[in-house]
Amino acid sequence: MSPTTIRFLKVGMAYFVLGAFLGTLLALPVTREFLYREAPGAQWRLAHAHLNLTGFVIMIIFGIAYHILPRFAGKPLRSEAWAAAHFWIAALATAGMIIGFIVPAAAVLLWAGSVAQLAGILLGVANLWLTIR
């Protein structure tokens, strides 16, 4: 496995642990009330959903795709450099989005993180598309 695939898988699993932990806190009445009381305006459900979905599911899908699609296609990945850049964009954009969902005063992180997340998705899709075509 390439260093980029390993990074996608490890950071994806780390986001999964965080997402499952936050989900558990949101499921238990005591911790749920604490979170909503102590952080007015925090969108905890959206933070939980995106830790698990953009953080875990999508990172794992891309990590595996970067490894397996070139092998299915019998060709090298179009660009290892694009994939490496995509990892950093996805990892940081997800962190920005999560902080932006939780801290209303840091909404700029949600906006910047969202645009960056979209850019990372486009880069990843273009790379895989050009690999398998």
Ligand code: HEM
């Ligand atoms: C230990 C594991 C998990 C626990 C305890 C958990 C718990 C919860 C709870 C309590 C909510 C409601 C939150 C609220 O309304 O404030 C929720 C919502 C949600 N969870 Fe999880 N969750 C877990 C794992 C996951 C995973 C793995 C995914 C995705 C792959 C996921 C996706 C979602 C989504 C999308 C919502 C929002 C649903 C909606 O729009 O109503 N969760 N979860």
Ligand code: HEM
């Ligand atoms: C560029 C990437 C993404 C951005 C900027 C983004 C942003 C958002 C925002 C702002 C909302 C709240 C919408 C509202 O309250 O009206 C939302 C909801 C949601 N998103 Fe995303 N999202 C992204 C990617 C994804 C992906 C890849 C998935 C699934 C794999 C996903 C699953 C969901 C779900 C299930 C909800 C509803 C959660 C709820 O209401 O509890 N998102 N997203």
